[in-house]
Amino acid sequence: METEDLVKSPRLINLQKEVEAGNAAALEIFWQEIAEQGTPLVETIADDHTNILVTFLWRAESQTSNVRVLSDDILPRNPAENAMTRLLDTNLWYKSYRLHGDLRFEYLISPNDPELLGSQPETWQARTATWQMDPLNPKQYLLPDDGEHPEWEDFWGMWSNWVRRTHSLAELPTAPPQPWIMPRPDVSAGQVEKHRLASKILGNSRMIYAYTPTNYSTNLEPYSLLIFFDAWLYHQIIPIPIILDNLLAEDAIPPLVAILIDIPDFASRSELVNFPAYLDFLKQEFIPWARQTYHVTTDPSLTIVGGSSLSGVTAAIAALRYPDLFGNVISQSGWFGWKPEDDTEHEWMARQFAHATKASVRFYLEAGSLEFDEGSRDQPSLLLSNRHLRTVLQAKGYSVYYNEYQGAHQPVVWQGTLADGLLSLIGKKG
Numbered sequence: 001m002e003t004e005d006l007v008k009s010p011r012l013i014n015l016q017k018e019v020e021a022g023n024a025a026a027l028e029i030f031w032q033e034i035a036e037q038g039t040p041l042v043e044t045i046a047d048d049h050t051n052i053l054v055t056f057l058w059r060a061e062s063q064t065s066n067v068r069v070l071s072d073d074i075l076p077r078n079p080a081e082n083a084m085t086r087l088l089d090t091n092l093w094y095k096s097y098r099l100h101g102d103l104r105f106e107y108l109i110s111p112n113d114p115e116l117l118g119s120q121p122e123t124w125q126a127r128t129a130t131w132q133m134d135p136l137n138p139k140q141y142l143l144p145d146d147g148e149h150p151e152w153e154d155f156w157g158m159w160s161n162w163v164r165r166t167h168s169l170a171e172l173p174t175a176p177p178q179p180w181i182m183p184r185p186d187v188s189a190g191q192v193e194k195h196r197l198a199s200k201i202l203g204n205s206r207m208i209y210a211y212t213p214t215n216y217s218t219n220l221e222p223y224s225l226l227i228f229f230d231a232w233l234y235h236q237i238i239p240i241p242i243i244l245d246n247l248l249a250e251d252a253i254p255p256l257v258a259i260l261i262d263i264p265d266f267a268s269r270s271e272l273v274n275f276p277a278y279l280d281f282l283k284q285e286f287i288p289w290a291r292q293t294y295h296v297t298t299d300p301s302l303t304i305v306g307g308s309s310l311s312g313v314t315a316a317i318a319a320l321r322y323p324d325l326f327g328n329v330i331s332q333s334g335w336f337g338w339k340p341e342d343d344t345e346h347e348w349m350a351r352q353f354a355h356a357t358k359a360s361v362r363f364y365l366e367a368g369s370l371e372f373d374e375g376s377r378d379q380p381s382l383l384l385s386n387r388h389l390r391t392v393l394q395a396k397g398y399s400v401y402y403n404e405y406q407g408a409h410q411p412v413v414w415q416g417t418l419a420d421g422l423l424s425l426i427g428k429k430g
Contacts, residue, residue: 040134188245316336362399
């Protein structure tokens with residue numbers, strides 16, 4: 001990604017010439033065109049078939065001293081590099097970037113941004129008070145509050161603030177389609193039931209969300225089983241029930257039951273990598289409960305365990321330790337650079353697989369092309385650690401489907417690629 005510091009947009013160059021020539025109507029005509037087509041403004045770049053020029057716009061309707069555009073991992077993290085420029089003395093502010101034409105990402109705009117004003121807000125709330133959607137972009141990406149755990153807002157800092165907003169959505173011209181994520185009027189919806197499961201091993205209880213397909217029956221063959229961690233993410237943000245409804249309606253995957261396991265609270269998030277306690281919970285408490293409550297398979301080849309980021313690590317270690325339970329893994333941007341606190345080297349997960357006897361487990365791993373900055377000199381990026389784990393698994397003889405998508409660590413991408421993982425592992429058409 002390159003920042004275009006000067007006016008490089010052909011449309012803005014022409015507009016600037018019109019304004020300088022005294023054409024008072026040119027600016028209003030431009031805003032009318034933008035209202036019809038929406039933002040960001042997308043233009044081709046001569047002799048470049050990979051990248052396009054993407055220009056974010058802001059129409060100032062009050063006193064504006066600066067404007068900033070934000071998108072985690074897509075745009076530079078230095079606020080000054082994302083500062084918009086005012087076009088002459090008009091109400092138009094802009095910022096252009098050279099971006100891959102197949103990106104899909106969330107972003108926000110911050111007028112009168114305190115960091116660009118040179119102040120250092122003491123609280124995260126003050127720092128983000130000016131962040132808002134792009135009013136010129138009709139596409140939105142709603143990330144709802146977690147009604148089960150409203151207290152997480154106080155713990156998660158930037159991430160909590162980021163995920164609890166409605167964002168503007170940028171879908172560049174060649175972004176991969178996401179055909180499975182929207183409800184279809186001709187497709188019957190499955191049922192989602194909520195349970196609370198107590199764990200003696202972990203000393204707490206959690207919500208469980210269980211999806212059963214339409215016409216679910218205990219008189220049929222046992223259903224394939226899909227297990228995902230981070231239930232809020234995979235129920236509220238990434239719409240697993242809708243994705244499964246659509247895949248099943250097209251007979252793309254075998255009938256299955258999906259069970260999403262919640263995290264009790266923020267303080268318990270570390271339990272995902274608290275081995276062996278969490279794995280004992282899965283084997284001794286969760287799996288028996290799932291099999292008793294739902295008509296699901298005991299065949300590991302028809303059982304998938306999955307997650308994203310930290311829970312992607314949990315999914316992988318669960319299959320390594322218990323391949324007799326979990327025969328398939330979906331990891332979406334798994335944080336495989338992770339290591340236990342008492343370990344001296346990163347990429348702990350790759351070493352576990354390198355030293356263990358190969359088991360009958362298949363993997364779908366994916367990582368984003370922009371997931372390359374972890375901010376630690378001795379820790380490999382998420383992208384590199386996923387590539388490394390892929391290579392280790394392949395060298396051991398595992399079946400690995402590896403997907404490297406254009407994008408960052410954002411659920412707006414994972415919601416589309418989740419179906420790719422299911423089709424790779426259990427798709428009925430290969």
